[in-house]
Amino acid sequence: MKNAKTIQIFLPDGNPRGVRIAEITSRTVQVCLAPRASLDLALSRDELAAPGIYILFGSSEDDGKPTAYIGEAENFSKRIKNPDHQKREWTHAVVATSRIGFLTKTHVKFLESISIDEATKAKRYRLENSTGSSRPHVRESDEADIWDFFETMQLLVSALGYPIFDEMVKANTKKKDFLYCKGKGAEATGEYTEDGLVVFAGSTCALEDAKSAGAWIPQRRRELIDQGILEQVGDLYRFTENRVFPSPSAAANVVLGRHANGWTEWKYEDGKTLDEVKR
Numbered sequence: 001m002k003n004a005k006t007i008q009i010f011l012p013d014g015n016p017r018g019v020r021i022a023e024i025t026s027r028t029v030q031v032c033l034a035p036r037a038s039l040d041l042a043l044s045r046d047e048l049a050a051p052g053i054y055i056l057f058g059s060s061e062d063d064g065k066p067t068a069y070i071g072e073a074e075n076f077s078k079r080i081k082n083p084d085h086q087k088r089e090w091t092h093a094v095v096a097t098s099r100i101g102f103l104t105k106t107h108v109k110f111l112e113s114i115s116i117d118e119a120t121k122a123k124r125y126r127l128e129n130s131t132g133s134s135r136p137h138v139r140e141s142d143e144a145d146i147w148d149f150f151e152t153m154q155l156l157v158s159a160l161g162y163p164i165f166d167e168m169v170k171a172n173t174k175k176k177d178f179l180y181c182k183g184k185g186a187e188a189t190g191e192y193t194e195d196g197l198v199v200f201a202g203s204t205c206a207l208e209d210a211k212s213a214g215a216w217i218p219q220r221r222r223e224l225i226d227q228g229i230l231e232q233v234g235d236l237y238r239f240t241e242n243r244v245f246p247s248p249s250a251a252a253n254v255v256l257g258r259h260a261n262g263w264t265e266w267k268y269e270d271g272k273t274l275d276e277v278k279r
Helices: 036-043 083-087 106-121 140-159 216-226 248-256 272-276
Strands: 006-012 019-022 027-035 052-060 064-071 090-098 179-183 187-195 196-199 204-206 230-233 236-239 244-246
Touching: 006 140, 019 140, 027 036, 027 140, 036 090, 052 106, 064 106, 090 140, 106 140, 106 204, 179 248, 187 248, 204 248, 216 230, 216 248, 244 248
Parallel strands: none
Antiparallel strands: 006 019, 019 027, 027 090, 052 064, 052 090, 179 187, 187 196, 187 204, 196 244, 204 236, 230 236
């Protein structure tokens, strides 16, 4: 139970799809999630008038990677009325503030900087602003508090359905949990996670698409090539970064260049299939 957490989610109008305010009962961080359609209700809340970090989430692009904009504001209710934000194609806003007024202008600038850095490292979203304001100098004790705030914010934002700061591959993953998919010209390694099947950087794919691959598989592979995620190395393709696929079969299709049942193609080191272990 060491890492167990209790998260409280408050629904101001009782709508589970509308505005949601999340907090860990023993902490001072509060995170408000507001769909754009419910922005007026959200802006009536005092939580959004305090200094904090905000993230504007967009829908997925053609490549399946959604967009996000990370910013800081002394008052989100005023900042969101900026013409640039009004024109952005965002669908949901997340705002993190302190229940006890801990954050200052300097704090939120520092928090914005580390938030952009951590989201960039996670590579789950395409950031519309890859750099923020320069990281200001703060006292060592303040820096520790800000990082503590960030870690709580990260947990709450992820719990609300937006794991923007979470790395795809867990640092403590053991080799016995790795999965392997092999075929003609293909040798991929991955992990089955809460988000789907993550194919690790360095994995290789078949160069040629099977004649029976249809239209979707070649198209998906071309998109990954255009994005620089797949690069040709000799007579195969190689993943340049970790990539999460929504299902084991979607990952196997790209790796093998043909229709494949990912539940049986992906196997653990002992030879057992993903189907045998997880189903």
